[in-house]
Amino acid sequence: MRDVPVGNGSLLVTFDEKYRIRDIYYPYVGQENHTEGFAFRFGVWVDGTFSWISDDGWQRTLKYLPETLVTDVHLINEELELEIISQDTVANHDNLFLRYLAVSNLSDSERDVRLFFHQDFRIYEHEVGDTAFFDPETHSIVHYKKDRYFLMNTEPLFDHFATGRKDFQDKEGT
Secondary structure, rough: OOOEEEOOOOEEEEEEEOOOOOEEEEEOOOEEOOOOOEEEEEEEEEEOEEEEOOOOOOOOEEEEEEOOOEEEEEEEEOOOOOEEEEEEEEOOOOEEEEEEEEEEEOOOOOOOOEEEEOOOOOHHHHOOOEEEEEEEOOEEEEEEEEEEEEEEEOOOOOOOOOOOOOEEOEEEEO
8 A cells, every 4th residue: 555645747756654665667667567566675773772653663744745745754663762844745846755764862861863864765666776876966865777876975975885786695785
């Protein structure tokens, strides 16, 4: 099941019930699913403890902001004492997927919180030949194959990243 899709007619991004990106259709909605349904994950590291937001410890509410195609996602993990509010949209006239995150520390003490974003592209609906690199000019990770390019970056800028092989010798990835 796909919840709270966002799109503009040529770019469609869908999420599953655990708030994982599951489909990225471009340039035609319904064709060229560049994930083939494989999940893009989003996780947090808090003072040495890591959790994907799809893990069982998270309470999730997925809906839209009133009268918009902007998601209004609330994520709470009582064990980690963390709340995340996320809003996602696709720009009307540009093929841009945008995500805003607000992270709240529910603990009484100051903590070290880090966000992790995982992409598992299957560009042109096939896993062979996908390439990713860091572009220092845009401070972005660029995934590409042939003439399809997907640029991923953050504000503030991310300070760590990894790219590598996936599904190789029974390994999950980098």
